[in-house]
Amino acid sequence: MDIQSWTFIIVGATFALYIGIAIWCRAGSTKEFYVAGGGVHPLTNGLATAADWMSAASFISMAGLISFMGYDGAVYLMGWTGGYVLLALLLAPYLRKFGKFTVPDFIGDRYYSNVARTVAVICAIIVSFTYVAGQMRGVGVVFARFLEVPINTGVFIGMGLVFFYAVLGGMKGITYTQVAQYCVLIFAFMVPAIFISIQLTGNIIPQMGFGGTIEDGSGMFLLDKLDQLHVELGFQEYTTGAKGRWDVAAITLALMMGTAGLPHVIVRFFTVPRVKDARISAGWALLFIAILYTTAPAISAFARTNLITTVSEKSYSDVPEWFSNWESTGLIAYEDKNKDGLIQYVADPAVNELTIDRDIMVLANPEIAQLPNWVIALVAAGGLAAALSTAAGLLLVISTSVSHDLIKKQLKPNISDKEELMWARAGAAVAVVVAGYFGINPPGFVAATVALAFGLAAASFFPAIVMGIFDKRMNKEGAIAGMVIGTLLMLFYMVKYKLQGFGGGMPEDWWFGISPEGFGSVAMVVNLVVSLVISRMSPAPPEEVQEMVESIRYPRGAGAAQDH
Amino acid sequence: MMEFENLDMIMKDNEGHKRYWKTNLRYLVILLVIWFLVSFGFGIIWVDELNTIRLGGFKLGFWFAQQGSIYVFVVLIFTYVWLMNRLDKTSNLDEN
Numbered sequence: 001m002d003i004q005s006w007t008f009i010i011v012g013a014t015f016a017l018y019i020g021i022a023i024w025c026r027a028g029s030t031k032e033f034y035v036a037g038g039g040v041h042p043l044t045n046g047l048a049t050a051a052d053w054m055s056a057a058s059f060i061s062m063a064g065l066i067s068f069m070g071y072d073g074a075v076y077l078m079g080w081t082g083g084y085v086l087l088a089l090l091l092a093p094y095l096r097k098f099g100k101f102t103v104p105d106f107i108g109d110r111y112y113s114n115v116a117r118t119v120a121v122i123c124a125i126i127v128s129f130t131y132v133a134g135q136m137r138g139v140g141v142v143f144a145r146f147l148e149v150p151i152n153t154g155v156f157i158g159m160g161l162v163f164f165y166a167v168l169g170g171m172k173g174i175t176y177t178q179v180a181q182y183c184v185l186i187f188a189f190m191v192p193a194i195f196i197s198i199q200l201t202g203n204i205i206p207q208m209g210f211g212g213t214i215e216d217g218s219g220m221f222l223l224d225k226l227d228q229l230h231v232e233l234g235f236q237e238y239t240t241g242a243k244g245r246w247d248v249a250a251i252t253l254a255l256m257m258g259t260a261g262l263p264h265v266i267v268r269f270f271t272v273p274r275v276k277d278a279r280i281s282a283g284w285a286l287l288f289i290a291i292l293y294t295t296a297p298a299i300s301a302f303a304r305t306n307l308i309t310t311v312s313e314k315s316y317s318d319v320p321e322w323f324s325n326w327e328s329t330g331l332i333a334y335e336d337k338n339k340d341g342l343i344q345y346v347a348d349p350a351v352n353e354l355t356i357d358r359d360i361m362v363l364a365n366p367e368i369a370q371l372p373n374w375v376i377a378l379v380a381a382g383g384l385a386a387a388l389s390t391a392a393g394l395l396l397v398i399s400t401s402v403s404h405d406l407i408k409k410q411l412k413p414n415i416s417d418k419e420e421l422m423w424a425r426a427g428a429a430v431a432v433v434v435a436g437y438f439g440i441n442p443p444g445f446v447a448a449t450v451a452l453a454f455g456l457a458a459a460s461f462f463p464a465i466v467m468g469i470f471d472k473r474m475n476k477e478g479a480i481a482g483m484v485i486g487t488l489l490m491l492f493y494m495v496k497y498k499l500q501g502f503g504g505g506m507p508e509d510w511w512f513g514i515s516p517e518g519f520g521s522v523a524m525v526v527n528l529v530v531s532l533v534i535s536r537m538s539p540a541p542p543e544e545v546q547e548m549v550e551s552i553r554y555p556r557g558a559g560a561a562q563d564h
Numbered sequence: 565m566m567e568f569e570n571l572d573m574i575m576k577d578n579e580g581h582k583r584y585w586k587t588n589l590r591y592l593v594i595l596l597v598i599w600f601l602v603s604f605g606f607g608i609i610w611v612d613e614l615n616t617i618r619l620g621g622f623k624l625g626f627w628f629a630q631q632g633s634i635y636v637f638v639v640l641i642f643t644y645v646w647l648m649n650r651l652d653k654t655s656n657l658d659e660n
């Protein structure tokens with residue numbers, strides 16, 4: 001059977017599964033819509049969090065990115081997993097004990113201020129929209145490549161599906177579809193990885209094959225071979241980095257704190273019954289994420305080796321079929337500069353004849369390794385699962401911010417639960433349409449926006465929440481000033497160095513040599529310092545807020561706190 | 565506002581609560597130091613020094629940056645869960 005038929009069958013089957021789950025798990029109250037009723041098993045929540053977290057970027061782009069970055073790719077690997085340690089130790093248990101529905105709920109109550117609540121709502125919406133646009137685009141790209149429909153049609157199909165289960169089921173529907181999506185995406189990621197590991201190194205476990213010997217008769221370790229190939233072609237050694245140490249550290253830290261501060265991840269910990277469940281489900285989540293995140297760098301090294309040995313100095317007329325397939329999508333381009341009919345793939349841009357889009361490293365990997373067609377179709381279904389699960393989680397945050405944090409908490413406090421639920425569904429519906437619009441008309445700054453989402457989460461939420469728990473003296477003046485200044489500083493730096501606004505600037509002008517991707521760390525520190533200084537110069541928070549902080553530090557009584 | 569069913573307990577058992585929180589903070593500091601060491605320390609700051617040591621086909625610093633730190637992160641969270649569950653029990657603060 002050809003790739004396209006396989007893709008129709010596998011993608012169709014997974015979509016039918018998601019729709020079935022959505023019909024089975026309809027939400028009947030706001031509590032079900034916002035936090036799935038608060039009774040989700042920690043293991044289930046761990047699976048759902050892992051799918052929620054791993055986006056189209058993790059599934060499709062990350063291994064390719066690392067493949068081209070070598071050692072420097074570690075910023076994503078450590079940044080996007082280390083954040084869970086912060087989440088489990090510094091945030092999740094306490095927010096669960098606090099026991100409301102959203103992150104702005106916590107900020108608004110802890111800082112006894114609707115200004116703080118509104119700042120948090122705005123940050124949550126900006127962060128979520130910048131993130132969701134990329135997911136919708138990812139859905140479109142996968143559809144376009146594997147089912148040969150226009151990208152826009154792919155976006156519409158994705159919108160329709162997310163609309164169905166997010167609007168109908170809210171958090172309840174999303175939780176159980178995410179569990180299914182995790183299973184699909186991890187299976188789809190691991191199968192080709194295992195195949196390729198066996199082919200290349202003879203080891204069934206990719207993480208072991210990564211450090212194993214290459215099966216080409218040379219007896220060399222794979223990474224040594226790759227380093228050698230890189231040096232021969234004039235590239236930086238694969239296992240050493242090109243970025244500055246400070247920048248690597250700053251990006252890693254910004255991604256960690258951003259991960260811990262992303263509202264769609266935090267909100268998942270409101271769905272479990274007890275404080276101890278919040279702790280352990282962070283552990284399960286990271287374990288399930290780590291399966292993909294420790295496999296990804298192995299895939300990167302395998303794919304890199306495969307690519308170089310397949311194309312370098314080979315005759316263009318003899319290239320395998322996948323090469324021309326992907327050439328037609330424009331993601332691979334070959335220009336015979338010296339007219340020798342061979343492919344020169346080298347570091348020097350004047351001599352190099354091959355350009356490769358990083359995204360195809362995962363998508364084309366099964367074809368490069370000549371795996372069966374069903375494996376290729378499986379990768380398409382996995383990419384869709386990753387994009388859809390993350391999109392749904394983000395859309396829920398947006399709809400909740402509107403119906404709960406703005407309408408119920410500020411504009412119309414007296415509406416009934418049923419009306420609030422209606423607002424939540426309407427919010428989700430509007431958010432799907434807006435996200436779809438961004439998917440079809442991607443803003444030119446998409447590359448900047450993902451870094452921006454993490455930078456903003458690190459510069460706004462992370463310090464405000466951590467200090468809200470660990471510093472009883474922190475008051476609304478300090479927290480609001482910190483969030484506003486941290487956010488504005490982050491926006492300023494991003495606009496200046498990514499979009500060339502405010503006079504622009506080159507990498508040589510970066511403050512302390514820190515890239516816009518890593519600047520979230522600096523903005524976070526500024527937020528922290530501003531908050532601490534201002535809070536100590538203004539009145540202490542009211543007695544009942546201090547008592548609330550005291551009570552969230554001890555686990556007993558979380559069940560009662562669920563009541564609203 | 566939230567309900568404080570444990571408020572009078574806080575009053576009665578203030579010392580126990582203070583001890584509980586102090587112990588929690590001590591666990592946090594220890595675990596976060598390890599978190600920092602394996603990622604920022606072994607994976608970034610001392611990566612070149614560690615790269616002179618080999619772990620099978622890996623240079624050790626590279627292994628920490630792309631594999632080892634992630635394994636340690638998982639272990640850290642489960643260790644914290646175990647420590648806190650034990651602390652909840654001995655402080656009589658565990659949930660029913």
